Amino acid sequence: MKRIFVTGGAGYIGSHVVKALGEAGYEVLTYDNLSTGNKWSVLYGELIIADLSDEETLKKTIVKFKPDAIMHFAASIVVPESVRSPLKYYQNNTVNTLNLLKAAQEGGVKEFIFSSTAAVYGNAEKMPVGENAPMSPVNPYGSSKMMAEKILRDMHLADNDFNYVSLRYFNVAGADGGCRIGQAYKESTHLITRALKTAKGEFQKLQVFGTDYPTPDGTCIRDYIHVDDIADAHVLALEYLLDKGKSEVFNCGYGHGYSVREVIAAAKKVTGIDFKVEETGRRGGDPSILIADNTKIKQKLRWQPKYDDLEYIIKTAWTWENSYHGKYS
Numbered sequence: 001m002k003r004i005f006v007t008g009g010a011g012y013i014g015s016h017v018v019k020a021l022g023e024a025g026y027e028v029l030t031y032d033n034l035s036t037g038n039k040w041s042v043l044y045g046e047l048i049i050a051d052l053s054d055e056e057t058l059k060k061t062i063v064k065f066k067p068d069a070i071m072h073f074a075a076s077i078v079v080p081e082s083v084r085s086p087l088k089y090y091q092n093n094t095v096n097t098l099n100l101l102k103a104a105q106e107g108g109v110k111e112f113i114f115s116s117t118a119a120v121y122g123n124a125e126k127m128p129v130g131e132n133a134p135m136s137p138v139n140p141y142g143s144s145k146m147m148a149e150k151i152l153r154d155m156h157l158a159d160n161d162f163n164y165v166s167l168r169y170f171n172v173a174g175a176d177g178g179c180r181i182g183q184a185y186k187e188s189t190h191l192i193t194r195a196l197k198t199a200k201g202e203f204q205k206l207q208v209f210g211t212d213y214p215t216p217d218g219t220c221i222r223d224y225i226h227v228d229d230i231a232d233a234h235v236l237a238l239e240y241l242l243d244k245g246k247s248e249v250f251n252c253g254y255g256h257g258y259s260v261r262e263v264i265a266a267a268k269k270v271t272g273i274d275f276k277v278e279e280t281g282r283r284g285g286d287p288s289i290l291i292a293d294n295t296k297i298k299q300k301l302r303w304q305p306k307y308d309d310l311e312y313i314i315k316t317a318w319t320w321e322n323s324y325h326g327k328y329s
């Protein structure tokens with residue numbers, strides 16, 4: 001049985017991947033500091049509660065577990081927070097990735113899957129954006145991930161036996177179809193989660209950040225992708241690497257997008273609740289449009305998205321939002 005070491009496996013995306021790995025028969029070890037994750041969301045394998053900045057524990061854990069591959073989810077992911085607190089992002093996302101890579105080297109681990117982001121593109125010239133577009137992030141979150149990608153590329157150039165897949169996620173949303181796990185972070189700032197929490201009455205209103213973007217309705221456009229489709233992409237990327245695949249970067253998105261206003265309309269339709277919406281000014285660091293060109297991942301990994309349906313995505317998130325009753329940790 002292949003062993004996979006997963007950082008951030010108790011978090012939103014990580015926990016869905018741990019579920020997919022467990023279901024596919026892998027042995028999983030999760031390493032998570034529970035800063036935004038929850039113990040109960042780790043459905044398979046053991047959980048080590050520790051921080052990536054604790055280099056001693058990290059090294060010992062990896063050397064002892066002897067993983068066949070590492071998947072690295074643990075990171076800070078909120079764009080506006082990164083604008084306010086850049087050092088937190090360079091520390092958690094860049095420096096901690098470096099710590100993990102040092103430990104991987106010590107443990108002789110040669111396969112690595114990295115959670116990257118569409119935020120590395122910034123305001124790309126062409127949309128949908130392909131993997132060859134230049135990295136030109138417009139916020140510290142995107143920069144911190146770009147730096148980690150560059151470190152990975154250099155690691156591969158220095159040692160051809162070290163191979164990584166960097167998955168550039170677009171806007172991940174929704175929850176496990178079986179409703180066992182989902183986004184469970186009190187201060188979540190993501191549009192769909194905020195809209196649903198507003199529908200539930202946890203917030204009085206949903207703010208629309210900017211209505212003067214160069215898009216048809218003036219609000220930002222994003223490519224929303226169901227978390228279980230993201231999880232499948234990870235299992236395929238892992239099989240690719242374990243099958244001696246070479247380092248690659250893949251976009252993970254559906255190839256089309258929705259504006260903030262369209263997402264709000266869909267959230268109102270799914271919930272049947274006409275929650276209050278307030279239009280306000282732009283939020284710092286938001287590119288106007290982010291849509292994936294997903295040709296490469298479909299061809300090379302044979303990834304077939306199953307849930308390319310905004311209403312289904314919102315429905316699973318809504319079922320989850322109403323069932324987990326805000327239990328944290």
Ligand code: UFG
Binds near residue numbers: 077
């Ligand atoms: N938005 C609102 N009101 C809200 C929340 C968000 O109008 O209450 C808007 C934002 O301004 C943005 C859009 O909705 O235009 C989406 O915002 P999110 O916060 O949901 O997501 P981001 O696009 O900022 O970022 C997310 C992930 C990143 C990832 C990026 C890739 O958090 O990790 O998608 O597209 F990099």
